Structure formats: structure tokens, C-alpha cells
Amino acid sequence: MALVTGVDSSTQSCKVVVVDTATGAEVRTGRALHPEGTEVDPEAWWQALLTALEEADGLGSDVDALAIAGQQHGMVLLGRDGRVLRDALLWNDTRSAGAAEDLIGELGLADLVARTGSAPVASFTGTKVRWVRDAEPDVVPGIAAVALPHDWLTWRLRGFGPDGGSPLGPVLDELVTDRSDASGTAYWNPTTGEYDLALFEQMLGRPAREAQAGDAGDPDAVVVPRVLGPAAAAGTVHAAHLASADRRIVLGPGAGDNAGAALGLGAEEGDVVVSLGTSGTVFAVAADAVADASGTVAGFADASGLFLPLVATLNAARVLSSVANVLGVDHDGLAELARSAGPGAGGVVLVPYFEGERTPNLPTAKASFHNLSIASATRGNMARAAIEGMLCGLADALDAVRAAGVVPRHLLLIGGATQNGAVQDVAAQVFDLPVRIPAPGEYVARGAAVQAAWVLAGARPAWPVATLEDRASDHRPVIREQYRSALASLSF
Ligand SMILES: Nc1ncnc2c1ncn2[C@@H]1O[C@H](COP(=O)(O)OP(=O)(O)O)[C@@H](O)[C@H]1O
Numbered sequence: 001m002a003l004v005t006g007v008d009s010s011t012q013s014c015k016v017v018v019v020d021t022a023t024g025a026e027v028r029t030g031r032a033l034h035p036e037g038t039e040v041d042p043e044a045w046w047q048a049l050l051t052a053l054e055e056a057d058g059l060g061s062d063v064d065a066l067a068i069a070g071q072q073h074g075m076v077l078l079g080r081d082g083r084v085l086r087d088a089l090l091w092n093d094t095r096s097a098g099a100a101e102d103l104i105g106e107l108g109l110a111d112l113v114a115r116t117g118s119a120p121v122a123s124f125t126g127t128k129v130r131w132v133r134d135a136e137p138d139v140v141p142g143i144a145a146v147a148l149p150h151d152w153l154t155w156r157l158r159g160f161g162p163d164g165g166s167p168l169g170p171v172l173d174e175l176v177t178d179r180s181d182a183s184g185t186a187y188w189n190p191t192t193g194e195y196d197l198a199l200f201e202q203m204l205g206r207p208a209r210e211a212q213a214g215d216a217g218d219p220d221a222v223v224v225p226r227v228l229g230p231a232a233a234a235g236t237v238h239a240a241h242l243a244s245a246d247r248r249i250v251l252g253p254g255a256g257d258n259a260g261a262a263l264g265l266g267a268e269e270g271d272v273v274v275s276l277g278t279s280g281t282v283f284a285v286a287a288d289a290v291a292d293a294s295g296t297v298a299g300f301a302d303a304s305g306l307f308l309p310l311v312a313t314l315n316a317a318r319v320l321s322s323v324a325n326v327l328g329v330d331h332d333g334l335a336e337l338a339r340s341a342g343p344g345a346g347g348v349v350l351v352p353y354f355e356g357e358r359t360p361n362l363p364t365a366k367a368s369f370h371n372l373s374i375a376s377a378t379r380g381n382m383a384r385a386a387i388e389g390m391l392c393g394l395a396d397a398l399d400a401v402r403a404a405g406v407v408p409r410h411l412l413l414i415g416g417a418t419q420n421g422a423v424q425d426v427a428a429q430v431f432d433l434p435v436r437i438p439a440p441g442e443y444v445a446r447g448a449a450v451q452a453a454w455v456l457a458g459a460r461p462a463w464p465v466a467t468l469e470d471r472a473s474d475h476r477p478v479i480r481e482q483y484r485s486a487l488a489s490l491s492f
């Protein structure tokens, strides 16, 4: 039996699955928590990866290949000695909103969308790089490489890392990434499949070059990871991380977490995935690159050689935890309360911009409840309004994905908050499409395992994906109508 390991180094935790390549069955799992916050020392991700791998025996003597998918866009700055220069800024850190506006002012939205497939927003690596140029000029001269979370973890697992703290040392030209995560940097062009190095230079004010193994390169140029194809091997896990030195575990190039989920679900044309993790995302696999001139849909690449038009919100699962916390209940308690209220929550609306928002682009916005009266201000209505508000933002995202040319057959609902039965009920009422709930699982980590098996065998595995439930659409237009009118009453 050949086993492969898939990793999801996500915002809140690191999840590991060990999968039997013959059947797709998960034989072992592991998990470790990440720190809170939007600025994190990557070392914490490395330690969580090692802990979760140990729990799952993910580097066990029976494992042949491994791949790491991870939260997208996070900016990991490395010095020439391989050390991390400052805490990584995550995708949900909005401090670079002004830098995004500056870039649009300098180059124009149309030019940026044409060059990168996406409008720059605070989430993307490139705007964070620009923020560093302006806010932390002392850091800039020391930057020798810019990597993303999954690139950096793969590099560490291969044995590279800071001088003196890793077996192979700081060989920055060994940094690799994949198309899906490169497309979230805002300095890589999904249509040409190449970095836009002139754009990177405009962002940081320093020249850049793509990593090339064995290349001494221009010592002044900042290294960006080499972009590998979907099934290209990224080397092997270093023996220092293995119990037996004669063992060989092949590494896949890894992926952004949403592209990983698409692989794990075996998403095909007509499948639109709605992921309810820390972020809310709506995305689909597409044959052609998407460049949405309005900037709503990000024209990412996927992890199979195709494309992944995607809309992301900053406010998803944590909206529910926050409101549950205020109401003094746990997840099940929130579901029970929400189910006690009817569609539309008695008129109560939550605009859920607790963390600011990315889509729509309102980085400094805050959340607000609307239409509370003595009669409507019940715990049940507030619980239901939290779920409806979270999903209404994603229904708008679905509209944008459709407008970009995706024709959905149904929605596949995944991510932590999908475990909530009330979320499943309300989803069938908010979206005007059938909703499929895949069997509970870590689909991003499974996608990484698909990639590992693909790299190992040279062919993409077709593992079955079990369905927990198919729900017919029970569309209640009132929910989105009252959400729209609450939104229209706000000025940001
Ligand atoms: N039954 C539930 N109801 C609502 N939210 C849940 C439930 N179970 C887990 N979650 C939430 O899901 C989130 C974790 O989901 P996950 O997809 O792993 O996120 P991420 O990939 O962003 O780390 C947490 O915020 C957690 O509170």
C-alpha cells in the first residue's frame, strides 16, 4: 500500500491527512493550532507542521510523497542568511489597503488587472511588499527573498533554512512555489505563466529575479520562488526530518489552500465551491484565465494547470464564533438558536464586517446589526442574522463569479463552519442553487495529498468524494433583499 501525506497550513491551524493512494481512504490524521492574529512569526507554522506531522506519522516509514497547501498571500520576508526578517503579514491583515490604492493610482486598475489577473487589494502579497517599502524602509535593504507560507514550509522540509539552524542552509535559489499561490502575489501573470518582475520592482523599489537552482544570480535582486508545474517534484524531505536516513519522501510543489480544496474535491466544470473557513471564498475551476476589470473576481490559477476565478471575504467562520460568544453559546447552541428563528430573522440583519472587508473592498469597515426592535431583538434572530449575513456576502460573491462567465450547476459547501447544521439549512435558502455538502473532511489537505500522489505516480488520482447530503434550493429572496437594503443604508 502506497501512502501519501497532504498538509493544509491554514489560517487557524495545520491539518495533516495520510491517504492510501489506491483507495483515497484516510488512514491517519493530525492537527496543531496556529497563533491568533494577522501578523505571525512563520516559525509558529513550522512548529505546528512538525507537531501535526508527528501526530499523523505523516513522515512515517510507509509514506512515499507529501505536499503542502496553505493560506494564500502571506508575506514571508527572508534575509540572505535565510532568517525571517519580520513577522509574516497574513492575507487578512488590512494595513496595506493604502498601498493598494497607491499602486492603482500609479498604474491604473485596468493595467494591473491585465498584468496580474486581479485588482490589488490589501490581502495580496504585492501590496504588503509596497507597504513595507513605505512603512519599514529599514527592512527593505536586507530583503533577499519574498516567499509565501507554503513555499517557505516546503523549503524548510527540504532541509533549507537559516544559517546554522538547518541542514542545508539558506539557499534562496531553492525556493519553489506553484501557479496557484504565485497567482495570489499580484506580481505574477496567470495568462503568461510568468512573474511580472517590473511590477515587483515598482512595488518594493528593488529589482527581483525568479529563483533558479544553481544560479548565483544578481546579488542585488530579490529572489521570488521558482514556479513549478502542477505535478513537478519539488525535491525530497531532508533526512534530518525522517526516522530512517535511507527513506525518501518526494515533495509536491504545494498549492494555495483554495486551489488545494478544488483538487481535493475533484472539482469540475459546473462545481462552484463555497468555503467557510476564516475566509469565505467562492471559486470554480475554469479552462480560461479570468481578468475581471471591476476587480471583484480574482483571476487566480489553479493547481491542475487550469484557472480558479475566486472571490474572497474576510468575514466567515469567525462571524459565527463572535456572535456565539456574545450570546453565550457554543456552535451547537448557535445552531439551535438560529433554527428557532424564521428566514429573514424577523427583519434583523447583521452586516458582518468585523474584520473590515475585502469584497466589497472596505478595509476599515466594521460590523453592525440592523432593524432591532423590542420585538425582533431575540437571541434566535441574532443567531440567524449572523449566519444569513455571512452567507449573503458570499451570495454576492457567487453573482460576481457568474458574471465572470462561470455557469454553476450546484454549490459544494466546505470549511469549518459548514459543520454547523443551521449553516447548511440557511445556505439552501440564501443561494438560488442546489447545495451539496461533501462528507466532513479536510479537503485542502486532501487536495495536497492528491498532488503528492500525482507527483509520485505521474497521473492524477481519481479518489471518490462522498456526499453527506444534497439539498435542493429552498431560495428565500427576502434574506438577500433585506441584507441589500441594510447595506445600502450604510456609508463607509
Ligand atoms: N460547528 C461549527 N459551527 C460554526 N463554526 C465552526 C464549527 N466547527 C468549526 N467552526 C469554525 O471553523 C473555523 C475553522 O475552519 P477551517 O476551515 O479549518 O478554517 P481555516 O482553514 O481558515 O483555518 C473556526 O473558526 C471554527 O470556529
Ligand SMILES: O=C(CO)[C@@H](O)[C@H](O)COP(=O)(O)O
Pocket (backbone or CB within 6 Å): 010, 011, 012, 070, 071, 072, 073, 091, 123, 184, 256, 257, 258, 277, 278, 279, 280, 281, 310, 312
Ligand atoms: O485570501 C484568501 C484567498 O484569496 C484566503 O482564502 C486565504 O487563502 C486563507 O484561507 P483560510 O485559511 O481561511 O482557508
